[in-house]
Amino acid sequence: MNVVRVLLFFWLTLAGSGQHILLAQETRNPASGYPIHPVETSPLIRHLRTQIKSGMDVSLAKFWREIERNGTPVIERMNGDSHNVVVTFLWRGGRETQAVELIAPLESVPGMPHLSLTPLPETNVWYRSWTMPDDVRFTYRLTPSATASDRRQVTVPDPLNPSRMTISFEGGTIPTTELAIASMPNALTEEWITKQPSAPEGSVVQQVVNGVLSGERKIWVYTPPRYDQRAPESYPLLVLFDGFSYLHWIPTSTILDNLIHARKIPPLVAVLIDNSPNTRSSDLGYNTAFVEYLSDQLLPWIRTHYAVTHNAGRTIIGGYSDGGAAAAFTAMKRPDLFGNVLSQSGSFWEGHGATKWEFLATQYTERAKLPLHFFIEAGLLEDIAKDGPSLLAANRHLVEVLRKKNYDITYQEVGGTHEPVHWRDTLPEGLISLSKAF
Numbered sequence: 001m002n003v004v005r006v007l008l009f010f011w012l013t014l015a016g017s018g019q020h021i022l023l024a025q026e027t028r029n030p031a032s033g034y035p036i037h038p039v040e041t042s043p044l045i046r047h048l049r050t051q052i053k054s055g056m057d058v059s060l061a062k063f064w065r066e067i068e069r070n071g072t073p074v075i076e077r078m079n080g081d082s083h084n085v086v087v088t089f090l091w092r093g094g095r096e097t098q099a100v101e102l103i104a105p106l107e108s109v110p111g112m113p114h115l116s117l118t119p120l121p122e123t124n125v126w127y128r129s130w131t132m133p134d135d136v137r138f139t140y141r142l143t144p145s146a147t148a149s150d151r152r153q154v155t156v157p158d159p160l161n162p163s164r165m166t167i168s169f170e171g172g173t174i175p176t177t178e179l180a181i182a183s184m185p186n187a188l189t190e191e192w193i194t195k196q197p198s199a200p201e202g203s204v205v206q207q208v209v210n211g212v213l214s215g216e217r218k219i220w221v222y223t224p225p226r227y228d229q230r231a232p233e234s235y236p237l238l239v240l241f242d243g244f245s246y247l248h249w250i251p252t253s254t255i256l257d258n259l260i261h262a263r264k265i266p267p268l269v270a271v272l273i274d275n276s277p278n279t280r281s282s283d284l285g286y287n288t289a290f291v292e293y294l295s296d297q298l299l300p301w302i303r304t305h306y307a308v309t310h311n312a313g314r315t316i317i318g319g320y321s322d323g324g325a326a327a328a329f330t331a332m333k334r335p336d337l338f339g340n341v342l343s344q345s346g347s348f349w350e351g352h353g354a355t356k357w358e359f360l361a362t363q364y365t366e367r368a369k370l371p372l373h374f375f376i377e378a379g380l381l382e383d384i385a386k387d388g389p390s391l392l393a394a395n396r397h398l399v400e401v402l403r404k405k406n407y408d409i410t411y412q413e414v415g416g417t418h419e420p421v422h423w424r425d426t427l428p429e430g431l432i433s434l435s436k437a438f
Contacts, residue, residue: 034108035133035380042088042129044074045120052123060123064092072160073182078131085134085184089142090160091117091126096146100126103155104140104182105381105417114143133380136415137187137422139165139179165421170244170274181421188414192258192428193251199261200225204253209301217298218274219243221306222253224260224267234307236268236314236438238431239294239338241284241323243272246427249420255428264428265435269308273298275323284319284326286352286359291333299337311339312371314438318342318430320423325350328360328374328398335370340437342430343376344423349385349394357388361398364405373437374402374409375430381417391418408437 051059067074067090074088091100100117107113117126141155157164158180168176202224208216220243224235238256246252252270259265275283283290302308309315317327317338324346331338352359378395389397392413399411410433416422 034383036106036136037131038107039086039129039131042074042086042127043076044088045125045127045129048120048123048125056122060125063125067160071162072158075184083134084131086129086131087182087184088127088129089117089140089158091142091144092160093119093124093126093144097124097126097144099145101143101145102128102140103143105138106130106132108384132184133415134184135186135188136381137181137183137425138381138417139181139419139421141179167420168248179421184415188425188429190425192255193424195254196258196261199257201257202253202260203227204247207305209298219298220247220272220274221302222256222270222272223306224256224269227267227269227307229307231307234309236266236435237302237308237316238268238270239315239317240270240272240342241275241319241326242280243274245320245420246272250424250427252427255424255431259428259431264432266438268435269302269306271298271302280322284322286326286329286350288333290326291330294330295334295337312337313339316340316342316431316434318344318375320344320346321418322347322350324348324376325360329363331372332360332363332367332370335372339371340373340434341375342427342434343374343395344426344430345378345382345391345418346376346395346398347391348398349389349391351388358394358397361394361401364398364401369405369407372407373434374407374411375433376409377412377414377426377430379414379416379418379422381415410434 048059048063051063072090074090076086076088078084078086089102093100102115102117103112104115105112106115115128117128119126140158142158143155157178161180163181163183164178165181166176166178202222204220204222207219207221209219210216227235240246240252252272256268256270260267303310312335315338317330318324318341319327324343325348327343328341328346331341348358348360350359351357355362376395376399378392380392382391383393384390385393399409402409412426412429414422414426
């Protein structure tokens with residue numbers, strides 16, 4: 001499987017199965033609009049054109065030396081605009097280069113659009129520029145081709161961008177993929193995702209739990225530094241769906257180590273629940289049987305083997321995409337067990353049963369207020385849908401429903417799209433927010 005197919009599989013996996021938010025036809029929220037727009041050129045390219053007129057070879061050599069030193073993409077402030085930047089992606093072509101495509105979520109089209117870079121005449125510079133908010137962060141790759149129509153070439157991370165992240169898939173059947181990261185100046189801080197030398201490390205152990213639903217299920221259990229099984233006070237509990245992703249795509253254990261060391265959250269036990277591709281859709285699709293499995297089998301097992309709380313108010317359940325929606329559904333069904341909901345890009349647009357769209361918003365509207373606290377976030381670039389509301393619009397609607405019922409809720413809209421580089425930054429925000437209720 002080549003890298004382009006890996007990326008498409010990645011987006012399919014994130015969106016779940018059935019109706020895929022990111023592979024649907026465009027529907028934009030008219031109140032916001034897509035915040036990224038192409039521009040013909042940038043200050044960088046205009047300046048290079050001027051330099052070329054006075055000596056192409058010297059100007060080009062100096063240009064590439066500066067690009068190598070400063071890295072890509074090139075980010076420039078817009079005159080008179082304190083909130084947006086001009087971002088230019090570059091490729092240093094060779095004699096054989098006939099086309100270069102950028103794979104990135106920079107247009108309001110489904111999936112991972114292929115965006116053609118433009119050659120600067122009589123140079124080896126390929127470029128393309130967009131304006132975007134100065135708090136956006138996303139991943140991308142580049143595909144150089146020997147012919148303009150050849151997409152068989154392997155895509156690669158930007159060789160001029162040292163900021164990278166790696167995506168691996170459970171079981172190793174799909175190759176590990178390296179992505180370049182484009183970070184704007186005011187994107188969320190990433191201080192919590194990198195191991196801090198002074199922060200003691202907790203422990204992560206893989207366990208297998210037997211249950212009626214799906215037989216054996218793999219989980220990973222994080223225990224904090226100096227964990228004491230006989231501690232006089234039980235530990236708060238964090239439960240996350242898509243355990244492999246929260247272990248490998250999102251450095252949850254490092255985030256927890258850093259937050260605990262900084263006293264941003266108390267020491268807690270985290271359980272990362274495995275959802276394989278064969279069971280994820282059913283597990284996380286407003287599945288009452290899965291809620292019963294969590295409540296009647298998995299949670300009792302955790303409490304038997306670890307010194308964790310029995311207090312719903314000190315228990316967080318969370319996830320991304322379908323996992324975010326499943327967390328809110330689970331807490332709605334069992335508020336006596338799960339008192340705090342952490343949703344990252346929750347798929348609240350989805351319907352269920354006779355409800356075509358936004359099943360969960362309808363459920364919360366019809367029910368009396370429950371003893372729940374929420375942290376909900378969505379990306380500004382998640383404003384794409386098939387027929388009904390976009391993911392962003394559905395998150396806004398659910399938040400409106402919850403606020404009308406006076407729920408305790410923290411809501412954030414982040415400059416990102418439906419991917420781990422966004423969620424790894426907002427997970428610390430959610431944990432800090434919800435742990436205040438402990």
